[in-house]
Amino acid sequence: MSAEERRESVIRAAMTEFARGGYHGTSTEAIARRVGVSQPYLFRLFPGKKAIFLAAAERCVEDTIRMFAEAAEGLEGEEARHAMGGAYVEAISEQPEQLMMQMQMYLAVTAAEEEGDREFGEAVRTGWMRLWDTIHLPLGADAHETTTFLAQGMLINCLVAMGFPADHRVWAGFAPSEDGS
16 A cells, blocks of 8 residues: 555544544544554654544545535535435435544544644634535525535534434435435
């Protein structure tokens, strides 16, 4: 494997480990073990745990942005909302680590900023604004529609994190129903 391929493996493994244990509850040893490398090798790819977490957080946001962009391609308004909502519900149902990594990102920002470290927050806020821009245009560049879509998505995040099933009634209106409406 090339260094870039190994780096990609570390990022994917870190997403899984951080999703499970959060920033403070995840060791670099666990990430290295998941990838099958030594910790010294891990630190040749990344300068430290914080850099690994930020790379994993950026990848999580990039994956979500790509998913929304692909779902909404060529669509506008209600059709775009249903396509993006459906893609998101499917993604977090099939890849729960994607959702849990998002949740851990928010927790890490809060903890880091309480300790005076603004780098986490800046990275997550930058990603969030790119996410906003990705869904804002397909929803008609309407701030209310974009805010409503994101708010419903955050509600779904919380419900799924608490163990509610993917077919919970709050999904109604977010993604198309079985009959396509």
